[in-house]
Amino acid sequence: MADHVASTPSPQPDLNRNRLPTLFEVLSRRTLPPVDLFSFYIYMRDQQRSVDYLDFWLDVAQHMSLCRHYVRELRRSVLVGTPEPHDVGSKRSSAILESLGDMSHPAAGPSMYATEKERDQDAQMSAYLREAQQQQQRPGTGPALQPDSPPQSSNDRSNPHAARPSPGVSGSRDVTTDSNSPAHTVARQDIRASAEKILYTFLLPGAEREITLPGSITQDVTTAIEEFGRDDPEVFDVAKDYVFQAMERDAFPGFLRQKALGNLIPPTLILRLIIGLVSMFGGFWTAFVLIFLNESRRTRLWVILPFTVGVYCLASYQYSLDPILALIGLSEYTPFNFSRVREPYVRKLLMQRAVMVLSVTMLVDAALCVLFVLVPGKRL
Numbered sequence: 001m002a003d004h005v006a007s008t009p010s011p012q013p014d015l016n017r018n019r020l021p022t023l024f025e026v027l028s029r030r031t032l033p034p035v036d037l038f039s040f041y042i043y044m045r046d047q048q049r050s051v052d053y054l055d056f057w058l059d060v061a062q063h064m065s066l067c068r069h070y071v072r073e074l075r076r077s078v079l080v081g082t083p084e085p086h087d088v089g090s091k092r093s094s095a096i097l098e099s100l101g102d103m104s105h106p107a108a109g110p111s112m113y114a115t116e117k118e119r120d121q122d123a124q125m126s127a128y129l130r131e132a133q134q135q136q137q138r139p140g141t142g143p144a145l146q147p148d149s150p151p152q153s154s155n156d157r158s159n160p161h162a163a164r165p166s167p168g169v170s171g172s173r174d175v176t177t178d179s180n181s182p183a184h185t186v187a188r189q190d191i192r193a194s195a196e197k198i199l200y201t202f203l204l205p206g207a208e209r210e211i212t213l214p215g216s217i218t219q220d221v222t223t224a225i226e227e228f229g230r231d232d233p234e235v236f237d238v239a240k241d242y243v244f245q246a247m248e249r250d251a252f253p254g255f256l257r258q259k260a261l262g263n264l265i266p267p268t269l270i271l272r273l274i275i276g277l278v279s280m281f282g283g284f285w286t287a288f289v290l291i292f293l294n295e296s297r298r299t300r301l302w303v304i305l306p307f308t309v310g311v312y313c314l315a316s317y318q319y320s321l322d323p324i325l326a327l328i329g330l331s332e333y334t335p336f337n338f339s340r341v342r343e344p345y346v347r348k349l350l351m352q353r354a355v356m357v358l359s360v361t362m363l364v365d366a367a368l369c370v371l372f373v374l375v376p377g378k379r380l
Contacts, residue, residue, distance in 0.1 A: 018345055020260055023244070023252045024110065027057065032342035034259045034331035042333050043258065047266060048251045052209040053243050056202045060240045063194045064122075064233040070186040071125050110244040126232035129191070133229055195231035203239070213239055260346045261353065262320030263331040269317050276313030283307040287372035294379035304369045311365045319357050326354035 013032050014025070021031045026040050033039060045051040202211050203218050217239050224230040258265070264272070283306035290300045316322050325331070329347060330338040341347045 013343075020256055020345065021343070023248045026252075027061070027244075033339045034263070034333065034341055035256070035343050035346055039259055039333050039339070040252075040255055043255045044247075044251060046334070047258070048254070050247075050251065052202065052211050053247055053251075055209065056198070056211055057240060057243050057247070059194075059198050059202070060233075060236045063191075063198060063236065066186055066194055067125060067129060067191055067233050070188065070191055071128060073185060110241045122233060126234040129232040130230060132188075133231065192231045195225055195235065198236065199225050211243070213242060217242060258320065259331065260343075260349060263326050263341070263350060264316065264320050264322055265332050265335065267335050268332060269320060272313040273317045276310045276317060279306045279310030279313065283310055283368070291372065291375060291377050292379065294377035297373050300373045300377075301369070303372055304365070307368045308361075308365050311361050311368070315357050315361045315364075319353065321350070321353055321357055323354035323357040323361070326350040 013030050021035055025031050026035060026037055029037055031037075041051065041054060044054045199222065201207055201209055203213070203221055204210070205218075221235060221239055224235045283303050286306060287300065287303045290303070322332075325338070326341075329341045331341050331350075332338050341350060
């Protein structure tokens with residue numbers, strides 16, 4: 001996955017949450033494994049086969065963070081009086097910047113989860129970016145604040161970059177966040193490049209990773225960026241909300257079932273089903289052979305081995321849960337790769353289900369063993 005500008009600082013996980021997390025909490029990195037953003041990315045890639053939707057949402061959220069960082073730096077320059085005279089072309093723009101506040105949102109998210117204050121700030125920020133862009137494009141008019149010359153007190157103009165949750169890394173998936181330091185200054189052309197990258201990667205017909213959206217949404221975004229030159233965050237709002245609702249409706253319930261109620265993935269479940277069926281066949285075949293050879297009950301006790309393996313594997317397949325792994329606090333995210341269960345409520349759920357699955361396994365195993373050990377033998 002490509003590097004890109006990081007989002008706002010990750011909020012602290014809510015360790016007192018006595019419920020399953022929401023999709024927004026997962027996307028804003030407020031959850032712990034196995035229901036964290038990294039695990040959701042793996043699920044969208046391997047099981048749902050629609051990781052492009054998640055990448056689009058993350059790119060748009062980080063575009064919002066990029067814009068916030070850019071405007072925050074401009075606002076700071078206005079408040080401390082550092083801009084050069086030619087950098088301020090509009091008192092209205094300066095007034096907008098001063099009225100924005102610190103924009104310390106915990107995370108960029110869908111509009112339905114934003115507070116009224118956040119919506120107002122984001123709307124003012126988008127209005128400022130549009131006005132600055134229009135003034136830059138208007139002949140004979142200088143920009144409100146020079147978009148391509150962000151304020152800085154250092155010669156370091158490098159952009160903050162961090163990797164999106166990557167399937168190739170384990171442990172913490174916290175992404176390096178942006179900073180208010182001069183070393184993390186953002187230029188206006190970075191915002192424009194970010195908007196165009198999203199358009200050309202996900203939205204245009206025939207794009208490299210084109211996602212399916214209603215035609216009207218795609219057309220509106222394309223027109224706004226290509227014809228009107230917009231790059232403010234509001235240009236993606238409708239598309240971002242549509243993708244969020246689609247993931248929340250179609251993908252997230254399956255993710256919670258797999259990760260919060262189980263600890264195995266489909267390829268491993270199929271393997272356990274095969275092993276369970278073979279073991280059960282071996283157990284029945286051995287039991288009937290020993291009965292018809294009139295072997296002693298002590299000898300027939302050996303059928304407990306194939307029956308135990310078979311019942312355990314079939315129960316794991318049925319409940320998508322390995323009870324022993326659950327009791328020691330492990331969850332599978334790729335074949336035979338495990339992560340520690342750190343989300344408190346999920347850990348409690350898995351422990352309860354593990355005890356239940358073990359009880360069912362022992363009950364069925366005991367019933368089969370008693371049946372085939374105590375039945376009278378008859379030599380044929």
